[in-house]
Amino acid sequence: MINPINIFYLTRIDKDASLEDFNQYLHILSNSNTSLKNRERKSLYKLVDLLLKYDVSIDDLDGFTVSYSIPQIAKEFDLLKIGIGSVLNIELKSEPIELDKIASQLKRNKYYLKHLSALPILLTYESQTDRWYTLDTNDNCVEIACREAKKRISSFGNYFSDNTDSHFSPSSYLVSPINQCDAFLRKEYFLTSQQEEFKRNISKQLANNKMVKLTGGAGTGKTLLLYDIARDFAESNGNTCVIHSGNLASGHYVINQHMADKMDIISAKQAPSTDLSRYKALFIDEAHRLYAHTLNQIIEIHGTHQIGVVFSLDSRQSLSKTEIRSNNEGRIDKFVPSDLHYSLTNKIRTNRELASFIRAMLDLRRKNDLIRPCPVKVLYAKSTDEARLVIQNLRKHNFTYISLTNSKYTASVFDELTILGCQNTHAVIGQEFDNVVVAISKSFFYDDENALQATFHPNKNYLSIRLLFESVTRVRNNLAIVVVDNCDVFSKLVTLLDGND
Incomplete structure (x- = not known):
């Protein structure tokens, strides 16, 4: 969690104060553990002094998230200000840098900010020579006057003061080569x-x-x-x-x-x-x-x-x-x-809340590790016929149903939960979907150690738990679990989600 701050307040600490004292104050203001290096601090001080010289108001210096990093991706922004349909990004440079490197960084920033604004305000400030740069309409790096930079900063309207993380979904930045x-x-x-x-x-x-x-x-x-x-x-x-x-x-x-x-x-x-x-x-x-x-x-x-x-x-x-x-x-x-x-090692697609639920679902002893609120629905069906109705309803709401791969030779409940036009676990290997629904039949149960197990699979070579895990890890945003005629598992999953908003 990290909150926007007023960078005027942050730079009121004496310039000669220790970096440790400066970062401690930054931690208090932003309610985070983010820190700046000494050269970044010096550039920030020069930026604020320069903007004040050009009559930028203290109000215009409010609402900035300092040294923000998108969770799980580690994409960093020096200064970020987010409003309704608008975003302002200022990158700080302590010394001159090649224009192509500035352009590359700003174009990358534009990509990561495009969901917040179709026309983000992207600026780079080089503190050694007080020069400003931006991208033109063709994404070429161009130098602009300080007054123009001041105008763009001052023109920014209302901003969000909530947790900056809430505006970013890491999974949005991972393209699936197969599904997208x-x-x-x-x-x-x-x-x-x-x-x-x-x-x-x-x-x-x-x-x-x-x-x-x-x-x-x-x-x-x-x-x-x-x-x-x-x-x-x-x-x-x-x-x-x-x-x-x-x-x-x-x-x-x-x-x-x-x-x-x-x-x-x-x-x-x-x-x-x-x-x-x-x-x-x-x-x-x-x-x-x-x-x-x-x-x-x-x-x-x-x-x-x-x-x-x-x-x-x-x-x-x-x-x-x-x-x-x-x-x-x-x-x-x-x-x-x-x-x-x-x-x-860095998980990008995985929604942290979903990942914590999947781990806890497989092992109830990990309930305390659950990150709430979980974007999970647990629904009950009294029979396979009822389950099919529930699944068809969810499909109308853009959920992708993944059935656990059945046996080609032995009939079972896996066949009854197979729906024409839907894919099974093996068919979606390597793919991912925004919303996924799976079914848990009576063959699943929790053992004495509160670990999810399965009694059998009609194909003796297949492992039902592995099939379930593969299916639920195809999800990006929302997961629905239809529990079929299995009161014990349903009760435990509802208890797991108890307290969810």
Whole structure:
């Protein structure tokens, strides 16, 4: 949590006061732990003094969030002021800097602020020479006079004084290459600093035909990073192949059409009958799901033809006993040295409240870790017929229903909860949706340790708990759980949410 402050008040502390005292005062004013470095503090003092010299009122210096960082993304803004349909951003520079670097930063800021205003006020102040810069209508960096900067700052109207975090949703900045393929192909997104670092390192390894491993939990942007590197490699080198260990979605075909003659996306089932040696690089999505013979094929082709390979995986999302026994990650580790392992740790897509609920749902002992309010609905249905009615109603309200994958050979309640036109767990691997609804049948229960378990799956190879986890982690914003004829689980989930606003 961080609150806007009046930067006039902040700069009334003596300029010679210690940085520790200055930041302590900043903490008190903003109700946060944010801090400035000494050069940033000096630039802020010069900024305020200059604006006062140009008759900017103290009122105009109110409502600024200082050194704001978007949660989970670590995108930083030096000064940020938010109003209804408007936003003002001032970046502070202590010394002259190249115009292209200023332009790059302001364009990136524009992207992250576009949901707040179609025309954000973007300024860069360089304190050594008192120069101001902004973007013109073509997003070129141009210098403007101080009076023009003062005019733009003073013209800002009413501002929000609430928690700045409330105006940002981290998941909004993570594009799904499969579900939002048009935005992906137009490159309407930015990578986080960690993703950018990994991209540079992995691209260097691909240039040397190395094999690398990319890991990360649900919501870390692993799929976006993999496809981003693959797309850029294909545009520079051609002959690139992405192997998706799941069913191809419509977005895969759109990308294939757009990248024709440069990049092919194929399913893992197609790999054995495909001449992979003709490609310059292979990108394996959901590598923990590969059949052993396909993984062996890829490793052998790398060794024989010196083709760069990126394995992207998360073993915790294995859905079957076979996938767990295969231990693809362990086998990959035998061929990929540890210094070529890249693990994404910053969760972007994951809504913190949703993530805390999912953890607590799987283990009720984590109830105290719940972050409220949770954007979760828990609904009860007395029968599968009633559940289908509830699910159809939610679909009319833009919820995507994901059924737990059933058995092709043995009839069960999983079949009764399958709805025509809806996708199952395996069909949505690697995808994400704003609103998701899942069903929990009588086969689920809480054990003596308050951990969610399942009695069986009609396909003895599938793990119901893993299927449920994979399904609920496809959500970005809102989750609905329809509990079917299972009073005990329903009661415990309602108790879990008790106190939710």
